[in-house]
Amino acid sequence: MTAGDLGEVLAIESQSFPNPWTRGMFESELRNPVSSAYAVKIYRDNGFVVAAYIIYWIVYGEAHILNIAVHQDFRRQGLATALLDAAIDEMRRLLVYEVFLEVRRSNDAGRALYKGLGFREAFERKNYYGNEDAIVMVKDL
Numbered sequence: 001m002t003a004g005d006l007g008e009v010l011a012i013e014s015q016s017f018p019n020p021w022t023r024g025m026f027e028s029e030l031r032n033p034v035s036s037a038y039a040v041k042i043y044r045d046n047g048f049v050v051a052a053y054i055i056y057w058i059v060y061g062e063a064h065i066l067n068i069a070v071h072q073d074f075r076r077q078g079l080a081t082a083l084l085d086a087a088i089d090e091m092r093r094l095l096v097y098e099v100f101l102e103v104r105r106s107n108d109a110g111r112a113l114y115k116g117l118g119f120r121e122a123f124e125r126k127n128y129y130g131n132e133d134a135i136v137m138v139k140d141l
């Protein structure tokens with residue numbers, strides 16, 4: 001992901017989350033040395049469009065997935081699975097032993113996606129999203 005992708009990333013972000021990240025939050029991740037940010041681009045209508053993105057941190061053998069979203073036009077085609085598989089490959093290469101993330105309790109799509117990739121529901125963070133709990137999901141690598 002580069003600064004030039006952020007217009008399209010923000011459009012996907014706002015169609016994907018009730019409390020979308022701001023431009024400043026994405027910019028701060030692009031500057032953060034522990035952060036990895038990747039965008040998938042797909043050729044459509046004579047040009048490449050951002051179809052999905054992922055942001056995660058790797059800190060001392062632990063990885064934290066902060067954000068992942070897929071453009072509505074490109075969902076249920078395996079893109080999130082492919083992005084997470086690629087991220088997990090890179091984490092293993094960097095000797096990460098555990099990856100975790102938070103997901104809204106009501107996010108059935110997200111919970112099913114992560115379960116399918118071998119994440120387990122470890123514990124909850126009460127009111128993590130203000131009005132809703134987070135389920136913390138963990139995968140040992």
Ligand SMILES: CC(C)(COP(=O)(O)OP(=O)(O)OC[C@H]1O[C@@H](n2cnc3c(N)ncnc32)[C@H](O)[C@@H]1OP(=O)(O)O)[C@@H](O)C(=O)NCCC(=O)NCCS
Pocket residue numbers: 016017068069070071074075076077078079080081082101102103104107108109110112113114116
């Ligand atoms: C969750 C999200 C990232 C999934 O992306 P995607 O590219 O459509 O996911 P995939 O095609 O790789 O789906 C993999 C599996 O996840 C599950 N899944 C994905 N979307 C689902 C849905 N709407 N309902 C139920 N299960 C779903 C299914 O088990 C699916 O496997 P299947 O298609 O063989 O049944 C996408 O719906 C999205 O961007 N949602 C809004 C943002 C979000 O919730 N991000 C996660 C926050 S923690």
